[in-house]
Amino acid sequence: MRIARKSLPISRSVEYLWRNPDAPDRYSAAVSLHSHTMHSREGLDFVPRVLACVPLARAALETAEQIALRRTGKRIPFERVFWRPPLHPGAAHDLEAGQIRELLGLQPLVSITDHDTLEACAELRAIGIEVPYSLEWTAPYMGTVFHIGVHNLPPGQARELESAMALVTAAPTPQRITDLLAAMSSLPDVLLVLNHPFSCEQLVERPEHIRLLRQFLNESGAWLHALELNGLQTAANNADTIGLAAERGMPVISGGDRHCLEPNANLNLTNERSFAGFVNEIRAGHSTVLFLPQYRDPISARYVEFVWETVRTYAEFTGRERWLDRVFVRLESGETVTCASVWPHGRPPVIPSFISLVGFLASPWMRAMHCKAVGPTPSLEPEAL
Numbered sequence: 001m002r003i004a005r006k007s008l009p010i011s012r013s014v015e016y017l018w019r020n021p022d023a024p025d026r027y028s029a030a031v032s033l034h035s036h037t038m039h040s041r042e043g044l045d046f047v048p049r050v051l052a053c054v055p056l057a058r059a060a061l062e063t064a065e066q067i068a069l070r071r072t073g074k075r076i077p078f079e080r081v082f083w084r085p086p087l088h089p090g091a092a093h094d095l096e097a098g099q100i101r102e103l104l105g106l107q108p109l110v111s112i113t114d115h116d117t118l119e120a121c122a123e124l125r126a127i128g129i130e131v132p133y134s135l136e137w138t139a140p141y142m143g144t145v146f147h148i149g150v151h152n153l154p155p156g157q158a159r160e161l162e163s164a165m166a167l168v169t170a171a172p173t174p175q176r177i178t179d180l181l182a183a184m185s186s187l188p189d190v191l192l193v194l195n196h197p198f199s200c201e202q203l204v205e206r207p208e209h210i211r212l213l214r215q216f217l218n219e220s221g222a223w224l225h226a227l228e229l230n231g232l233q234t235a236a237n238n239a240d241t242i243g244l245a246a247e248r249g250m251p252v253i254s255g256g257d258r259h260c261l262e263p264n265a266n267l268n269l270t271n272e273r274s275f276a277g278f279v280n281e282i283r284a285g286h287s288t289v290l291f292l293p294q295y296r297d298p299i300s301a302r303y304v305e306f307v308w309e310t311v312r313t314y315a316e317f318t319g320r321e322r323w324l325d326r327v328f329v330r331l332e333s334g335e336t337v338t339c340a341s342v343w344p345h346g347r348p349p350v351i352p353s354f355i356s357l358v359g360f361l362a363s364p365w366m367r368a369m370h371c372k373a374v375g376p377t378p379s380l381e382p383e384a385l
Contacts, residue, residue: 013287013289014242024269026269027106027288028107029106029273030268030270030290032099032110032264033111033151033267034256035112035256036085036115036136036257037089037092038089039117044082045078045079045081047307048078054304054361054370056357057358060358081330083310083327085310086309086326087260088317089112090124092258093112093124093131096264098263103292111149111152111275112131113134113150115138116162118133121133121134121158132152133155134152136148136150136195138169139168139172139177140169142215143208144200144204145203146195147194147196148224149191149192149194149195151190152190152279153184153190154187154190164183165180174216174219178219184223188280191225191279192224193224193227194217194227196232196241197227197228197241198237198240226252226282227248227250227252227253229255231264231265231266231291232257233299251287253282253287253289254268259306263294264292265295266289266291269288296376296377297367297371297376299377301367301371310323312359323355324343325338
């Protein structure tokens with residue numbers, strides 16, 4: 001059944017720090033939403049997808065795939081491989097809070113949203129860092145998948161709701177998703193955000209994903225409080241999100257989607273002093289999104305750096321220094337093991353060459369050349385709001 005959204009006096013603003021350096025001056029705090037830690041499980045099927053837009057990297061990957069095919073008779077099984085981001089919760093929180101303090105001079109409010117787990121939030125709270133209990137809920141829907149940022153769950157109910165979301169993910173139906181969203185939306189200080197609405201992850205063709213997106217919003221949109229402008233999505237996808245939000249009478253909100261070392265490329269500005277206060281501001285329909293300079297670099301250059309930070313060595317993270325220790329593979333037997341277990345004495349000869357090339361493409365001077373050649377990411381023009 002379609003439920004009509006209560007009419008809100010929507011106030012949206014999208015600012016760009018490179019256009020308006022004074023934009024943060026009217027605010028006392030900035031909010032970092034949607035970032036990940038070592039507790040997130042991330043598929044590696046994004047690698048061929050994001051490198052497809054960088055000819056040299058695409059050629060290197062195709063060469064690696066051909067070598068694997070000749071030696072094993074099979075291509076690299078990206079669909080059976082996943083990785084854990086490098087940063088532990090404390091480092092991830094410090095990265096996001098540090099950007100807000102050092103770049104903007106504002107009070108930081110940080111919400112960590114690992115995929116389907118509250119572990120990072122629990123660890124941070126255990127050492128006295130009062131982050132909200134938040135996660136990114138994976139909601140399979142009719143052949144595609146939607147990711148929902150669930151922020152600021154009540155501490156006494158957080159683990160119970162985490163389990164409820166896991167049960168729906170394991171056996172999803174549209175009605176079960178709607179019912180759980182409605183239950184969480186009824187909690188006064190909880191914020192529910194549809195993350196990167198137009199990202200279909202190649203599960204279905206884009207027109208079909210958009211059809212399902214509209215169907216999903218007709219069924220469950222009344223319980224969602226905002227649509228996300230994503231810091232790792234293209235300007236075109238974010239412009240489509242602005243249009244969809246305007247059509248449905250919803251605010252847009254920031255979500256950097258940080259996984260590695262580049263801090264979130266967008267934030268929300270607020271004068272609220274607490275995360276609960278910020279939630280109620282968004283639920284009332286008021287949101288100011290600030291895009292930071294890193295978003296202006298072409299998405300292809302940022303994707304190359306993303307892949308490099310996925311596979312590079314981190315000497316400071318004991319036990320997780322090498323990509324071999326952070327990347328996992330599901331064997332044909334069904335067992336899941338680290339790549340270090342598969343290759344205890346090294347790694348396939350083609351991999352070091354591929355990693356070296358990605359590192360070269362991600363070097364500061366190559367990124368600068370890439371940015372100059374491709375040009376800056378276009379802004380989301382105010383008239384779209």
